[in-house]
Amino acid sequence: MEVIQSVLMYTVMLGSLYLLISLGFSLICGVLGIFNLGYGITFVIAVYGMWMLTDAFGFGVVPAIIGVFILQFIFTLGAIYFPIVKRYMEQEEFLLTSLLLVSFIVEELVNHVYPITAGVDIPTTIVKGTTSILGSTVPTQMLFVVVCAVVITLFFIIFLLKTRLGLKIQAVSQNYSAARLMGVRVNRIYMIAMLLAVIPPTVCMIIIAPIWSIEPKMGENLLQSAILVTILGGLGNLRGTIIASLIVGFISASIAFVFDPRLVNAAILIGVFFVLLFKPEGITKSEKLW
Amino acid sequence: MKKCLLKWMLVIAVVLPLVSTSSLSDAYAASNDPVKFGFIGALSTPFGLSNSTALKIAVEEINEEGGILGRPVELIIEDSKREVPLALAAYKKLVMQDKCLVVFTEGTEGTSACSQLGARLYPQYPHLQFAIWVAHYPLFDVVEKQYDKYKFMFRAFSNSSDSYHPDLHFVDFFKDVIGTKKLALLIEDAGWSEVWRKGVPGKFPTEKENFEQKGVDVVYHKVTDIKEKMFLPILEEISKSGADTIYWITAYTDTITLTKQWAQSPAKDIDLVFQAGACSYAAFWQMTGGLSLGVASCWPEIAIPFTEHSMPFLKKMKERKAGMMASVYGCYDSPWLLKVAVEKVGNTKNVDEIIQTLETVENQRGFYKLKFDKRHEQVKGFPYQPVPIGQFQQEGEYVLVFPEELVEITNPGREYVRVKELRKQAAGE
Structure with missing residues (x-):
């Protein structure tokens, strides 16, 4: 019974974490129809940007959080959207290579300016200590990961289903040409989708920094997780991404508690493989954003 | 006949000065040609950065003090990017093309592969390999077993299997210093930790059995x-x-995340000791946002004043933003030992003789006394190679807590404090 409770608890926690990691990637997949291979750098900019603002410019925590969102938006537009996405949207091979290249360049620069020995850490602990729930004792900060994942997902759902702009984004994701013929300014929608996509990873890093390491190459692993969850859920389908996150969370938790934590990564890959074997399009249909 | 003799004399008179000039110029060139050192490492990693920087400083200082046999030392650095094929290509270049006297190699897999290559190249290109972190057990006593084939290889920093060495008294640290009764033992799954996990029948127990x-x-x-x-x-x-103590045998494991999660988990009052990794850096305190209070680690980045050269070297490392880690001791000290051996031999050509000399000489430059045993492994136990252990105490002070002899010269009177006690102190209780 104790093990079941622990598995349940960790399924929710880890599922929320995977959701925050992959939500932005999934949105770009759904709206722009591309694999944003530069997505991993968003995580790096979130933490190192915040560190730069607090350490080098003396910002307080709250102004630094606001500042890092502005920084992310400027980077997304100035280094990703206008010079790469807008220009190479029709030439996928250039697009993917350029996105990957930009992410490597930023990663190398960050590694040069702030190597691991620089001791980068951002003070975003909301509540210190641990909390016991369902027989498990977990860092209280992890509970905020759950809260943030729920709030951001709800925001995305409401925004996409209930607002005019959200409906336009959905329209572009379903049929780009038809949306354009109906008067939707597709390039503007792409830009908005890319800006929205940086919100979940930025929030994710701010919340998990107190329980996660900060290193220049952290984006690579997180990108892999995002790709895995998005493929499992059905490319670009947010509903699928939510379900896939919980499935990956469940596999992680059950393998860690029932078998061997060392087998978690292998089990996730095998799990995804079997799902794709029977449902190659992923858990949900990938033609729709929701 | 006379004509013939005169002709020969003329030839000799013309050729002899040419020959002697040529010999002299060869000798002159040899006396001024740099002695070449090569280094192969993953330069974008903290390991590669620290090792190459330590080696650069050693070479600079050797040159400032007159070089080796009056010849300058030149260091050629190659980036292996932690890829074995790149390490092998670089090794070939350094030995065959650059004619390096010694090649420092870093990383378990790359070093092992370079040793195999070096053994094939040695008969035609006599050279030395100074290995840093040779971890694979098969290379542990390979010099002793196949001396003629592998005699060129020395360990500038120890094989991890040698951590079992009784002179290091490592288990005593847990028993006598921490007071461990019940241990949680975790070992990362990597090539270097194979002996710790599986042991060697008839030679080494597993680490679990050892404890x-x-x-x-x-x-x-x-x-x-x-x-x-x-x-x-x-x-x-x-x-x-x-368990009352956790001993996590790490090198590549993310000790930052682990420490952050440990400090906010139900295991937070159980003492935590790491083998190696980012935890060795003094900046680990900042990396973990101060959550590493009580964490202990081997080879801590603590300025231990072994000799008059220790502190100036550490200052230079800091200025160049290179972290201090275990292998740095070997990277800085082993070129000095090589200098002693080469100068004793009197030339750099007779590599066999240099090897034999390296087997007998000892030297102390920046840190502990460096001497190789018959396995070409560093002799263990202070004043030879110790295993220093440090603990993060109040305000992030990295305090040396083991072994006693080094504690006395570094921070006399300080001792290991159990994590529960440290937390009480921090809370002002």
């Missing part, structure tokens, strides 16, 4: 993935195991 044979009860034992990021389930199980 148990010396009277420490291992109540929790797991092999962990080096890519692991979510340690909370393991920490939760450890907290229920009754």
Whole structure:
């Protein structure tokens, strides 16, 4: 019974974490129809940007959080959207290579300016200590990961289903040409989708920094997780991404508690493989954003 | 006949000065040609950065003090990017093309592969290999077993299997210094940790057996993935195991994440000792946002004043933003030992003789006394190679807590404090 409770608890926690990691990637997949291979750098900019603002410019925590969102938006537009996405949207091979290249360049620069020995850490602990729930004792900060994942997902759902702009984004994701013929300014929608996509990873890093390491190459692993969850859920389908996150969370938790934590990564890959074997399009249909 | 003799004399008169001039110019060139050192490492990693920087400083200082046999030393650095094929290509270039006297190699897999290549090249290109972190057990006593083939290889920093060496008194640290009764033993799953996990029949016990044979009860034992990021389930199980100390044998494991999660888990009052990794850096305190209070680690980045050269060297490392880690001791000190050996031999051509000399000489430059045993492994136990252990105490002070002789010269009177006590002190209780 104790093990079941622990598995349940960790399924929710880890599922929320995977959701925050992959939500932005999934949105770009759904709206722009591309694999944003530069997505991993968003995580790096979130933490190192915040560190730069607090350490080098003396910002307080709250102004630094606001500042890092502005920084992310400027980077997304100035280094990703206008010079790469807008220009190479029709030439996928250039697009993917350029996105990957930009992410490597930023990663190398960050590694040069702030190597691991620089001791980068951002003070975003909301509540210190641990909390016991369902027989498990977990860092209280992890509970905020759950809260943030729920709030951001709800925001995305409401925004996409209930607002005019959200409906336009959905329209572009379903049929780009038809949306354009109906008067939707597709390039503007792409830009908005890319800006929205940086919100979940930025929030994710701010919340998990107190329980996660900060290193220049952290984006690579997180990108892999995002790709895995998005493929499992059905490319670009947010509903699928939510379900896939919980499935990956469940596999992680059950393998860690029932078998061997060392087998978690292998089990996730095998799990995804079997799902794709029977449902190659992923858990949900990938033609729709929701 | 006379004509013939005159002709020969003329020839000799013309040729002899040419020959002697040529010999002299060869000798002159040889006396001024640099002695070349090569280094192969993953330069974008903290390991590569620290090792190459330590080596650069050693070479600069050797040159400032007149070089080797009056000849300058030139260091050629190659980036292996932690890829074996690149390491092998670089090794070939350094030995065959650049004619390096010694090549420093870093990383388990790259170093092992370079040793195999070096053994093939040695008959035609006599050279030395100074290996840093040769971890694979098959290379542990390979010099002793196949001397003629591998005599060119020396370990500028120890093989991890040598951590079992009784002169290091490592288990005594847990038993006598911490007071461990029940241990949670975790070992990362990597090539270098194979001996610790599996032991060597008839030679080494597993690390679990090693502790148990010396009277420490291992109540929790797991092999962990080096890519692991979510340690909370393991920490939760450890907290229920009754362990009073966690010994996590790490090198590549993300000790930053692990420490952050440990400090916010039910296992937070159980003492935590790491083998190596980012935890060795003094900046680990900042990296973990101060959550590493009480964490202990081998080879801490603590300025230990072994000799008059220790502190100036550490200052230079800091200025160049290079972290201090275990292998740095070997990277800085071994070129000085080589200088002693070469100058004793009197030339750099007779590599066989240099090898034989390296087997007998000892030297102390920046840190402990460096001397190789018959396995070409560093002699263990202070004043030779110790295993220093440090602990993060109040305000992030990295305090040396083991072995006693080094504690006396570094921070006399300081001792290991159990993590629960440190937390009480921090809370002002």
